[in-house]
Amino acid sequence: MAPAATTTSTDWSVDYNNKRRQELFRSPPKDKTAYPTLAAAVDPHINSFNSIFAEGGQLEQGIKDIGTKIFLDGDLNVQPEDAGERNRFYVRIQKVFLDQSTLPPSNKFAIKDHRLVLPAECRERHSTYRGKLTARIEWKVNNGDWQEEVRELGYVPIMLRSNRCHLQGMSPAQLVEAKEESEELGGYFIVNGIEKLIRMLQVNRRNYPMAIKRGAFTNRGPGYTPYGIVMRCVRPDQTSQTNALHYLNDGNVNLRFSWRKAEYLVPVMMILKALVETNDREIFEGIIGAAGSEGLTERQFVTDRLELLLRTYKVYGLHSKAKTRAYLGRKFKIILQIPQDVTDEEAGTEFLRRIVLPHLGSTHVTESQNADKFRMLLFMIRKLYALVEGECAVDNPDAVSNQEVLLGGHLFGMILKEKLDEWLNSLSFPLRDWLRKTGSSFTSQQFHSDLRSQIFKRTNENIGQAMDYFMSTGNLVSPTGLDLQQASGFTVVAEKINFYRFISHFRMVHRGAFFAQLKTTTVRKLLPESWGFLCPVHTPDGSPCGLLNHLAHKCKIATQSVDVSAIPKLVAQLGVSNKSSASLEFSVVVQLDGRVLGYCSPKQAKVIADTLRYWKVEGTHNVPVELEIGYIPNSTGGQYPGVYMFSQSARMYRPVKYLPLDKLDYVGPFEQPFMSIACTDPEIVSGDSTHVEYDPTNILSILANMTPFSDFNQSPRNMYQCQMGKQSMGTPGTAMRYRTDNKTYRLQTGQTPIVRPPLHNEYGLDNFPNGTNAVVAVISYTGYDMDDAMILNKSAHERGFGHGTIYKTKICDLEEGQRRGRSSKHVTRLFGFAPGGLVTAAWREKLDDDGWPRVGTELRHGDVIAAWHNVSYDPSTGEYVNRDGQTQLFKYKEDEVAFVEEVRIIGSESGTEPCQKISVKLRVPRSPVIGDKFSSRHGQKGVCSQKWPAIDMPFSESGMQPDVIINPHAFPSRMTIGMFVESMAGKSGALHGLAQDSTPFRFDEQNTAVDHFGHQLMKAGYNYYGNEPMYSGITGQELAADIYIGVVYYQRLRHMVNDKYQVRTTGPVNSLTGQPIKGRKKGGGIRVGEMERDALLAHGTAFLLQDRLMNCSDYTKAAVCRACGSFLSTAPTVTEFTRKKKGTPIVRCRRCARLSAGSESKSDTWVDGQGIRFTGGDDIAVVAVPGVLKYLDVELASMGIRLKFRVEP
Template sequence: MNLRRPSLLKKGLNFSDMATIIRCVRTDQSAITNKLIYVNDGNACFSFSLRRQEYFIPVGIILKCLMDVSDAELYEHLTAILTAEQAAADTPENDDQQSTLAETALVTAGVGAAGVVAAAAAGAAAGGETSSASASASAAAAAKLGTQFVRERALVLLSHPHRLGLFTRMECLAYLGKNFRPAMDVLESKSDAYVGQQVISEYVLVHLDKPKDKLRLLVFMLQKLWSFVDGLSQEDNQDTLMHHELYLPGHILNIFVKEKLQGYLQKIQNHAAQELVNNPTTTDLRASNWLRRLIESGGAGGAASRSGAAGAGGGVGLGMAYLGKDIEYMLNTGNLSSPSGLDLSQRTGLTIMADKLNWHRYLSHFRSVHRGAFFSTLRTTTVRKLLPESWGFMCPVHTPDGAPCGLLNHLAAPCTVATDLTPPPLSSSSSSSALLPSTPRSPHLPHTPSTPAATPGAVVLASGLGSGVGAVKSRDAVGRAVLRCLAPFGLAAVGAGVPPPGPPPVFLIVIVDGCVLGHIHADMAPGAVKHLRCLKATGEAGIPRDLEVAFIPFSQQGTFPGIFLFSAPARFVRPVRQLPSLNPKATAAAPTFELIGSLEQVFLDVLCPDGSSSSPTRSGQASTTGSATHEEVRPTDILSVMASLTPWSDYNQSPRNMYQCQMGKQTMGMPLHSFPFRNDNKLYRLQTPQTPIARTTAYDDYAMDNFPTGANAVVAVLAYTGYDMEDAMIINKSSMERGFGHGYIYKNELIDASQGASASRGARFTPSGLPVQMLGRPANSRRFQKPSIDSDGLPRPGEHISSGDVYACTINTVTGKADETKLKGSEDAIIDAVTVIGTGPKTALTKASVRLRFGRMPQIGDKFSSRHGQKGVLSQLWPDVDMPFASSSGMRPDIIINPHAFPSRMTIGMLVESVAAKSGALHGNFVDASPFRPSTLNPPPLTMSLKSRQPATRRGGSRMARSSVAASPAVSTPVPHSKLQRPVGVPATPATPATPAAGAAGGAGKGAGSFTPLDLPNPVSSAKPGQTAKAAATPAGPAAAAAAGAGCESNLPQNRGDLVDTFGRQLVSKGFSYYGTETMYSGVYGTEMECDIYLGVVYYQRLRHMVSDKFQVRSTGPVNPLTQQPVKGRSRGGGVRFGEMERDAMLSHGAAFLLHDRLHTCSDYHTTDVCSLCGSLLAPALALPRGGAAGSDAAAALGLGLGVGVGYGTVGGELRQKKMVCRVCGTGRGVVRVAMPFVFKYLAAELAAMNIKLTLGV
């Protein structure tokens, strides 16, 4: 990458702010970052980090260290970037002028500086002497000179080693080794050239093994840097995803273990070398016994101990013993202890705990990508921005809304990470129109291959493993395959003595995984790339299917051109469909899919379908896509797994979709199915979950029915009482009692009987293997008997215990002291399971795990939310008899929310879900709620009989929507209104016999309608009001006639065919309003509400935030022994702290007297004696009793000596009648009792200790 960083100006003398950076990754995923920094004198410095210290080396020395090549050959390769016009302009007439300018630049820069520059304090100080203004001016001057000075830059690079007296490769290696010997761990017997070669091998372009490959890549980096300096190519954006790779957990663990093993082996090498020096006669490195002792005991015995090297050897053995501890420490804390830093930008926060609150949260852990803790400290928002290059790879919705916003992202659903193995082929299912979910599928996603989804056009992994599937990829093999495929297109491979064919505008470089493969003519490059894409889609000719083919054409002042191929792991890849314009074999009947990367996608034309069936590749029509070569598989491929579960997210405001991604991971649900076998510290479980009626295709793709997180609720949008203001919501009390929102919390308590055990305590276990400490108390002692403890000292499963009850007891076999474990908190619990645990197969059982189950019924203060980011707090459990009810069906809502929740938040998707799920419940099928597409794939007809309808087919078998309407049998007699719970004030109407032509039963009053059965056709007919379809003999009320007229299809809005119109007509077919509203009656007054109420079915989730875990209130409780004030903190039984800001709020509201109640009466209220004569708070004391020694002894016993009074306000017995006397005034006339905060008295005592007197005016 070409980067411009102002921090580079301080790296060294005359450094510029421009550099070319490459991150070199070995096959074991250990990496080294190399920088090529431009110096204003035309030179360049190559840098790398060694033990967290950055070193800079003139690039001319690195070039000479790589291969034995002549300066003329290097000069020819370096100047190959010149175009023909620039080369022709470089005439002999201009040689003198160019040489003069070059010499001036060299003299100005002072080229004779030291060869190797370390980024130490001296270097930073030297860099600081050059002002940024002069550096910018020099860079501008250099850019103004133009590319014609490439020749002069090349001369500067090649002449620099000559001035240091370095002419051959061995001399350069020796010079490099001499300077780096103190920093390298090599034996003293090794030569400087050997040390220099180690530096080149371990820190210079380490992803390449051959020196000639390193030389070619370094020459390319210099050409790209010069192009950047001259303004011919632009700066690369380091924050775009096109330049990013992933740090995978296995890779970090692998390089960490590698470094620890290398350090251990280095210790053994140093110790063995010391043994050879100290005891050359007795040391035999070929003796296996000596080596075994050296490794196991660190040389503690034998010749090592006799030579006095036992200390060093002990260090070796200690390092091996603690190798596993280091790995365990990193996994537990996330802190990386590494001397080199492993080329990571952070050393803390590398691990997180995989929380299994629900399945969504657990799954998101394995799909999350964090930019790094370093970027969270930056004040700029550049790194957090969502850039277009992230399309299809990073979800634009699934990111937190707090501090990690934009830094903690999640992979899109079809996006996966490339590995070292060749991926299997991509194909579509030909046996069914419903295809399996997007691939490559992550191994963490729940998936049943035999179960189809309801998504057309998805991508799947082929069931049979093709040739090469699972084989380990090799860069050399990929390079040879690419060379064979591009040879017909004129690819000129690089070789010894072969000069580059031409500059970039005419010839483009071809690089495979950072290795220069050759050059190809720019006119042949598009055809070659097209050929490569066709081969990689099928996996033919040895081309990996996940090969990234990034073709960057030449553009003025654009990205540096070339063909860059990548097959390394840790890259982002995702599937797209090839269009016939790219691959003629790609048709609608046999689509061809291709895995593309983040870099190549920027330079591709990918068609984004609108989700309709008119797409050229789906309908078989002629393609009118223009220059597009690829097409998205599905419109929802840009969303993550979590974001794709939100129904109709395209109808919501974008922040609400973000909130749902966070709240969906905080819901109580079904996190797992192995509750009896789990011992997690804390688990949440929803007791009565349901499957949503309105669901996206991703819900079935990932089998989310196995882990539901909510229930379908009948929701009314109504301002019914004052308890539904703001975000509050009302829940039907009867719905709650029937199981809506019921949940459990499982907590595990570990009882360790071996804590504090020692060998001196004697036997601690019984012959049966059970620990003696867990045995129950003696049966003959009643005070030891506990009703909740069994004979073994452990609780009985299923036992109900209350707060403070003892549920486990251990006994010390030596002292006989019992240790009881009591239930903490204020909630009752049930002993769910008891597990006795041992530390090994031959040891006794010393621990017990007790799983407690806490019931959590919904109560006031608990949080609920829909799937559209609409969260609310349960404000009241309203009785069922007082809830409003619908006039036609008598249906009462489960939840009432306020209408003000919609205008500002614009969650239109929730309104659509209400009518859609209502329609789905009436028709007995599920509704496709996927965004960017029509409502249902196969919408049912408007009139549909339950007798002729087959059960809805879903994945895993046939199921009906969990709706009482859909599951009820067809009825031929409507339910009259009198059979419903009729409120007071609504007259009963007689039942009217219904016939297929009679339609809805009429009656007096608007609320006298009847519920329309599913097997009846549309109750609206063409008969006149008050008449049936066959005769006008049946009387009909005006309300029924009005309802019939309103529901007539001829009165419906024009058929638009959109989402809302589809569901509206389906509701009309079942006798409901087109707009989803219903006439409702008040459950309190029994009168009809003036406006229709929006009533439907919405999937609601119960969040983990419950008032039982957060309430903090107390009347009496523990106090601070020093200040006598109540303690704070819920865990300690304290209250909410009343601080300074709360005091200011009281004063600003004119409620100053409440401060007396909060800060005095209910805090540390205390009464004490104060002398009104002298104003002393500490002088008043009890008068000493008279009567000689007896009185003195009594006073001393009471603590009255030294003028200290005891028990102020609490003195009892005889002393309560004693007189208080001021010890300063000598009289008790002025002593009065005053109420004050105890902390004030404590303050007076503290001031008195510092000889400061406090006087009160009483």
């Protein structure tokens, strides 16, 4: 076939494309997906994971950073000076591999082509999709040869569709073959059958010194001021080290850093002197500007402080680079875990490598890299003084321009690197143990032979397990904390309630759990810097509002550093000098990824930025288009000026059109605030605008784009829709058969919306319909539509409007709670009825011969799902025998009727064990009932209040009846004009057979939406404004007003009464107080609290209150002694001779009774439980009291407080 015929088209319009979609569905394309835009939405996740194991990728860099670990033998207790010669044991990791997911070799049964473990199998088996991690390590003793050793490090979860996944590069046809969605996106992990993803976090922009003013800085000690410069330096392996400069009252500057969760402060002068061989003059001129440069005389503020900075450092008396390094090395040798026999100077060098500005060189640091670090530090001090002086403003760490995104893959790689590092470090314990036990040395033959069996084996090599723990809990167990502000909440479940929710997870960016506790709302503010990067609409309301954002749909995230090797040269050609002058008016900095390239005049800086931008869009001079060129112009007290370029990964960037070349340019959030980007073509200002947006809707997220005519709505309504779109019952996918989600919802009668933007097709959302088109009349017709209630046409309901299903998966696991030791090979329980045991017909009603439920069976509360029995292994026959003949059962505990949809019998990975686990998928039909929640796409939610008979519904002149009636009062205060427009557009679309484009910002004052759709309606013979005369369905009379009726897309939300209602009269009670327990699940009640009590009191409904608080709660009849007024002294009497009689026992007061003297008449004496005779104490009354009152009495009595009750009459 010709290639033109075979390639799948990826162009989409707003049309329905029925035939094309049908064909795509029936025969999924064999070449590529028809929806590349959708696949691009998860690219940041997949690409960041891919970069971990890529050539020269994150882990490779990480291994370089870990370097060679050195362990010493000999006596550890003696001082290094008198220990004499010790042997050194070197270990380093050479390479780390992650295999694809396959069956373990212990499985001998699977045939050759079926040994792959596909993700679908992991979902079905509730297992983890993982691959084996192996490391090739090298070791040597002293100066011997390097020896190789391969260690297995356990099984690590694999991201789907990454380069370690079987699904990578699969065509839709192959994906369907692999039991996936045809548009499976990947980007998540499968852990214990649950789909999990690492959510993206907003973190400080890397390699940019940020000016911060924070009150908490003063807590560091006396003299500390709120001023600081913070720079998050990122190493090539994506791990970061934050360096902060603090300004002290006297003008001194200290460098702060964290190492293994502890904070350290070092005078910045010491670092400067250690980095390069320098002198005070060089430092002085580096900070303030060259001697004789312009503006030097006006910089008295900085000169004074600098002088002090230089002077106070003299107390250390460290005069050369070597001495300074040795001093630093001596102080930090232990903290950095540097071997004891390393010299102080080397340790100091190591300190500089690891901690000081590691983004400018973190492995094999060269002299020029140290000079870079030196110059960067000088720049930071310069900025700090400028900040203190008020020459520049503080940078806002909450603005997107000063942020980047910590990607899931990067975090995963960071953790992996740290675990590898830890593993190597953990060698020291088994090594020390071995040395102590054997008393021999590293050079001995025994060491060689014992290394594998006794030393490596005794380390915790199961890195896979640690990664598994991270993925399943989201908790970060780390000795360093990875320079992050939180230790938990990194992973979330990728819920597939519907496709909107699923896809939103991958576009979600969180500000960090730390900020959720902040009382200030500044971090949550929507800032103009976010324009085009974070969606202004798509954020939840409530506690995560503004912290949990979603990326605009065109926003991309860099996952690779771009090649910028040409930039320094180009900048040098454009004219920068090494020396700066004293004033910002004469020289500003030019930086690339946190490296000072030079200084130039502000005018020149603009030329450099403009020229580089032209080249980068043009694609010439080796300037990559993804490069971010942040030109910050000079201002009075604004952001510190300069040209800051960024080329590394984790940056956000987005496409806009560059006007001079009419070509695609990418802009980042750092440069954007200082650029002039026109929103639409008419807004271009000649001579000012350099860029124009491709489309104003680019600022919206995928979901926000799906709200039709959202520009007509009041903005909070659009936010509500973004929430409700994610809660609607929809179509999670087509591979439902192979999924075992705990709970999924499915809408049986999903439709494509008549009114939708072209993006709906581009993202392939017709594969996952999320609602139904409904004829909606806005009319107050019955009494049942007040307060956002809606009336459903009963016939529409009977035709299947909004019919949904819930699928629940119940796992019956025989090994649950049982820790089967590794040694015992045999199971102790088997599914099925105990042989020879009693099997009731009621069980057999639901269960098959094998003890598993029949597919299709109806289940009610208390029905059995599966039967099992205890067994023990009989080695003589090799069979499992049951000895007790008892059959145990798994029961269906929910109250709703369900049907068994699927029964999955889950075998072990080795294929040798009898079944220990089944997973039963249940189907709960949920047709709409009164009380179920529905919503249009405009934040207009309502509850179904009646299913009104079709004959009583109003009808139009053409005989149409509405499917849904809503109350007109829903509109005036909410101002969801978009819904009216959708109604009109839907109506005309349905009449003409059109798909209506509902993209926002398409209409204006001259061409109004109403006019556009009104004329369409007119052409179809309908009223221009979309209202129609209607007739009462009950009387047949024409209604006095014309009714607004049209077609609106309705979503059925997943909140249904059947999951919510809670009623009780009597039921389970708390055993201590006798009051009803809490919780719907347990059949508890809803508390009638103080306010409810007040309301009942106010209404004078005393009996109702009595009923609630007493009769339905802890109503108790208690015997109380009238004479002494005590509950506690009453005791039931015991009849001496006859057996216990029925009825209420006779109660007497022990306290008021006297011991019987024997002379009383028999009718006056009574006997207690011990057989002691008493007389008297018969003034007893039975009263109704709350049960807790008696309990209170007992509690008080235990403290020696007596309650006395006066009982009257």
